[in-house]
Amino acid sequence: MDVTLLGTGAPQGLPRPGCPCAACATAVGDEARAATALLVDGALLIDLTPGPAFAAARAGQSLAGVRQVLLSHPHDGPVLEVPAGLPQPGRVADGRELALLDGHRVRAIVVDIPGTGYEISGAEGERLLYLPPGAAPSGLGEGNGRAGGGGYEGMGGTGPYDLVLLDVLGRPEALARLRASGAVDAATDVLAVHLDHEVPPGPELHRRLAAVGARAVPDGSTLVVGEFHAVPDMPRRTLVLGGARSGKSVEAERRLAAFPDVVYVATGGTRDGDEDWAQRVSLHRERRPSGWRTVETCDLVPLLAAAGPGADPGTGRPAEASPLLIDCLALWLTDAMDEVGAWDDATWEAGGRRALRGRTDALVAAVRATHRRVVAVSNEVGSGVVPATPAGRRFRDELGRLNAAFGAECEQVLLVVAGQALALRG
Numbered sequence: 001m002d003v004t005l006l007g008t009g010a011p012q013g014l015p016r017p018g019c020p021c022a023a024c025a026t027a028v029g030d031e032a033r034a035a036t037a038l039l040v041d042g043a044l045l046i047d048l049t050p051g052p053a054f055a056a057a058r059a060g061q062s063l064a065g066v067r068q069v070l071l072s073h074p075h076d077g078p079v080l081e082v083p084a085g086l087p088q089p090g091r092v093a094d095g096r097e098l099a100l101l102d103g104h105r106v107r108a109i110v111v112d113i114p115g116t117g118y119e120i121s122g123a124e125g126e127r128l129l130y131l132p133p134g135a136a137p138s139g140l141g142e143g144n145g146r147a148g149g150g151g152y153e154g155m156g157g158t159g160p161y162d163l164v165l166l167d168v169l170g171r172p173e174a175l176a177r178l179r180a181s182g183a184v185d186a187a188t189d190v191l192a193v194h195l196d197h198e199v200p201p202g203p204e205l206h207r208r209l210a211a212v213g214a215r216a217v218p219d220g221s222t223l224v225v226g227e228f229h230a231v232p233d234m235p236r237r238t239l240v241l242g243g244a245r246s247g248k249s250v251e252a253e254r255r256l257a258a259f260p261d262v263v264y265v266a267t268g269g270t271r272d273g274d275e276d277w278a279q280r281v282s283l284h285r286e287r288r289p290s291g292w293r294t295v296e297t298c299d300l301v302p303l304l305a306a307a308g309p310g311a312d313p314g315t316g317r318p319a320e321a322s323p324l325l326i327d328c329l330a331l332w333l334t335d336a337m338d339e340v341g342a343w344d345d346a347t348w349e350a351g352g353r354r355a356l357r358g359r360t361d362a363l364v365a366a367v368r369a370t371h372r373r374v375v376a377v378s379n380e381v382g383s384g385v386v387p388a389t390p391a392g393r394r395f396r397d398e399l400g401r402l403n404a405a406f407g408a409e410c411e412q413v414l415l416v417v418a419g420q421a422l423a424l425r426g
Contacts, residue, residue, distance in 0.1 A: 001104075001122030001225040003040055003163065004059050007049035008219055009033030010133060010196035011075060023197035030218035031201035036193040038130060038165070040120060043102050045069045045086070046130055053083045059220035068100060073115035073132035091116055111135035119161075126225040128163040129183070133194035135167065136174030160185040162226040168192040168214045169199055172257035173289050175212065180260035189229050190214040207421070210234070212258035235411035235426050236373050241380045241403060242416035249327055251414065251421050252375045253288065259373070261322040262292045265303060267331040293322075298335040300326065304366040304374065321372045329378035329406060333399055336360070342398075343391045360402050367409045378403050380415065 007013075014033040015024030027033070037049035039056060042065040049055050056063050069082070069089040082089065092098050092108035094116065099105050102123075109117030115132035131137070164184055166174055169192060178184040192214050199205050209215055213234050217223070238255060242248030256262045288294070295303070307321050326332075340355035341347035367374065382400045387393045407413045412426030 001041055001120075001124070001126045001128070002222055003038055003128065003225060004056070004061050004222040005193070005217065005219060006037040006039055006052055006055040006059065006061075007034030008036055008193045008195055008216065008221075010194050011035050011073075012196075013050070014195055014197055014201070016197055019197060021197055023200045027197070027201045031205075033195055033219055036133070036165075039063070039066070040104065041102065041122070043067050044100065044104055044106070044120070046118060046120075047072050047132075048075075048080050048082065048089065051081065055219070059222065061222075067102070068098070068106075070106065070118065071116075072118065072130065073113075073135070092118070110138040112138045122225065124226075126163075127161050128165065128225050129161045129178075130193075131164075131166040131174065133167050134170050136171050136177055160188050163189045163191065163223065165191045165193045167194040168209060168212065168258065170194065170196065172212060172254075173291070175214070175258040176260045176289070176291070179258070186213075189223070191223075192216045207423070208254065211255045214258070234373075237367060237370070237410040238375045238412045238414065238426075239403070239407045239410045240375065240377050240414045240416060240421075241407075241424075242377075243380055243384075246416045247419035247421075248377050248379075248416040250419075251416050252325055252327060252377045255375050256323050256325055256373075257289060259323050260291065262289070263303070263322050263324050264288055264292050264294045265300065265324055265326045266294060266296045267298050267300075267326065267328060267335065268296075292325075298332050300332060301362055301366040304363075304370040304372065307371070323373035323375070326374065326376040329376055329402060330381070330399055332363075333360075333395070333402055337395065337398070342394060345390060348394070356398065360398075360405065363402075364405045364409060367406060376406065376410075378406070 013035055015027040034049045034055060036047060037052060037055070038046040039061055040046065042061060045052070045063065045066045045068070048069070048071070053063055063083060063086060066086055069087050071089045071091055080089070092106060094108050094110045097105060097107045104123070105121040107119040109119055109129070109131070111117045111131060113135050115135055117129065117131040117135060117137060119127065119129050121127050160183055164178065168175055168190065175184065175190065184190060190213055192209050195205070195216060199208060205216060211234065240248045240252045297303070303324060336356060336359045337343065340352045340359070342352045342356055379399065380403070381396050387396055407425070410425070413424040415422045415424055
């Protein structure tokens with residue numbers, strides 16, 4: 001089953017008409033995108049892009065063989081053009097299945113916004129899932145494609161999809177739900193469509209997609225469903241560094257937004273009577289997906305060693321253990337220095353230094369040995385004003401050493417400056 005993407009952009013396209021933003025200004029060449037539309041084996045057209053006949057011709061395709069045109073969402077972009085000779089566009093009712101004469105089967109998938117998703121099966125058993133812009137499947141059930149699993153309401157077939165096309169950047173939690181159900185696994189080709197101007201095109205777009213195991217292709221690309229492809233290499237361990245209010249926590253959260261069952265490890269705890277701290281904690285909680293679980297602790301080694309949900313009872317090694325987001329290492333170090341009396345010069349020299357080194361060595365060893373996906377946040381404080389006190393300088397030095405040792409065990413290290421993530425490794 002071949003799929004040609006006549007467009008890969010949001011309904012208004014990219015760049016948006018008349019929009020002066022930086023993302024639209026740089027959306028040129030292969031990064032310019034018309035409204036998303038799919039041509040399946042030259043016979044089935046899903047959604048309409050402006051000038052579909054010309055878009056097909058540019059991709060080396062023809063619409064002459066199209067026997068069915070289906071729409072997935074209410075159209076708020078440019079006026080729809082239905083070329084002469086094409087069937088009138090329609091929709092499949094939620095949960096219903098349409099069998100085409102050429103062997104394709106189309107099942108309508110219920111989504112959580114106005115619109116319809118489509119599961120398309122080919123004659124050889126290939127399966128793809130296409131979701132409209134801003135949509136996630138509705139009626140979530142655990143274990144789609146697994147023995148005894150219910151999957152999503154209205155979904156058919158068995159096993160994970162070969163290809164999934166969805167609004168990865170607008171609804172990353174939709175991808176997380178699909179992963180949790182088994183509808184998407186490590187071999188599924190996850191393609192981002194409905195791309196809009198929230199993310200600058202080019203390297204930043206592709207970096208963000210690769211971090212969640214997805215990719216984007218230019219308009220006019222043709223894909224063979226089920227064909228081997230290079231799945232983006234997602235790092236298992238990532239360290240995100242940055243200064244105060246640099247956007248480091250947002251970057252860390254974004255990297256796990258498309259994964260299910262994330263455990264958010266908050267090392268800061270609570271501070272009675274500190275209203276500013278309480279407000280910061282509240283803002284962090286509001287930003288997290290509702291399906292994430294929060295653990296407030298500085299005892300990180302057991303969490304890194306734990307298998308978590310999805311572990312193999314025989315080996316203890318998880319195939320899909322819950323990812324960890326640790327925010328942040330600077331607060332963990334503060335707690336560790338409290339515990340060993342590192343703020344007092346005499347205590348520090350009498351054994352505090354050695355005790356702290358033992359704690360940091362144990363943490364670094366746990367990171368090296370972990371089988372869980374980990375994203376950790378830490379402050380970069382060594383580039384600013386030299387602290388006025390010995391204790392402040394001690395903390396700065398120890399945090400620098402911890403960041404260096406922790407980062408050495410990570411496949412990827414990022415530095416966030418003014419909200420922009422710069423890759424230092426990976």
